[in-house]
Amino acid sequence: MNRSEVTTAAIESHGLARDFRHTRAVDDLNLHVPKGEIYGFLGPNGAGKTTTLKILAGLISPTAGKAIVASEEIRPGTSSLDLRRRVGFLEEEPRFYPWMGARESLVFVGRLFGLEPQVAAVRADGLLEAVGLADRSGHKIKGFSRGMRQRLGIAQALVGDPEVLLLDEPASALDPIGRKEILGLIASLRGQATIVMSSHVLDDVQRVAGWVGVIRRGRLLTQGPLSTLLGRFTRPAYRLDIGGPAERSRVSRALAAESWCVEVLEEGSGLKIVVEDQMIAESRMPSLLAESAAPLQGFRAVTPTLEDVFLQLIGDEDARATRESATRTAERGARSAERGAR
Numbered sequence: 001m002n003r004s005e006v007t008t009a010a011i012e013s014h015g016l017a018r019d020f021r022h023t024r025a026v027d028d029l030n031l032h033v034p035k036g037e038i039y040g041f042l043g044p045n046g047a048g049k050t051t052t053l054k055i056l057a058g059l060i061s062p063t064a065g066k067a068i069v070a071s072e073e074i075r076p077g078t079s080s081l082d083l084r085r086r087v088g089f090l091e092e093e094p095r096f097y098p099w100m101g102a103r104e105s106l107v108f109v110g111r112l113f114g115l116e117p118q119v120a121a122v123r124a125d126g127l128l129e130a131v132g133l134a135d136r137s138g139h140k141i142k143g144f145s146r147g148m149r150q151r152l153g154i155a156q157a158l159v160g161d162p163e164v165l166l167l168d169e170p171a172s173a174l175d176p177i178g179r180k181e182i183l184g185l186i187a188s189l190r191g192q193a194t195i196v197m198s199s200h201v202l203d204d205v206q207r208v209a210g211w212v213g214v215i216r217r218g219r220l221l222t223q224g225p226l227s228t229l230l231g232r233f234t235r236p237a238y239r240l241d242i243g244g245p246a247e248r249s250r251v252s253r254a255l256a257a258e259s260w261c262v263e264v265l266e267e268g269s270g271l272k273i274v275v276e277d278q279m280i281a282e283s284r285m286p287s288l289l290a291e292s293a294a295p296l297q298g299f300r301a302v303t304p305t306l307e308d309v310f311l312q313l314i315g316d317e318d319a320r321a322t323r324e325s326a327t328r329t330a331e332r333g334a335r336s337a338e339r340g341a342r
Contacts, residue, residue, distance in 0.1 A: 038187070042214045049215060087166060113160045147178030150171070
């Protein structure tokens, strides 16, 4: 990490590890989560994200190493009640007593945190308003949609007014409207608490996170400000929209022969050109295209994405599995929306 990237941390871990029988789920993990940030915690399925979040929440103990979360130290064999009061945790599928109403459930949790009844009631009302469920405060949770339960889960995680909020796949399996609402809610909490958000939907993280960490097989591959990682792990790229297959093939071969061109990828009816030197590429491409006499329909620079970073770090196989998982998530969300419309 660059010296300019060192900031006051709400979460730090040093050599953090967790074993389950013969499997090491978290391995020598060294996290640095800046205070007040939204930190996107990424990795393929089975990378150790959920295990890490549960350690940071004080729900399970590490096998080795230590972590400091909201000024509380976590070591093997320790589990602090005070830590759980200062950290909010949302599991991927939050669970409630379905026969309770939304307000009743939050008041109940507030009482478990030691709040006086009137204080817990005021807190519940404020949180229901914040997550957009004020008009459902008296409704039984068993009738809530998946998106409503996710919002109520975030409200529940905020009951204790935590310094740190840990969210495990907060927008998982939601329809596009539900995902947008949850991401907007998370973004609105920036600065109120330090948020660590795990997800395999990379676009979601890029929309709200300022910092990102990537984990694979329990080990941290990289972390830092999103803008820094985009600059470090991606190369300049351009999109060319060209007439037909023959013209695209001819232009592709011409570009691939240039020393400044890293690779040429076919994307639908166009080409994505990844380059080593942006200035040389921009000076040479117009003449190459003119020489090819190909019917150019569009030309633009491609904005680097978190998926590009992920591909560089994780590799094609794991990245493909992550994309497939994200696709399944979107499909479940679409099915959920369809059921809700019936």
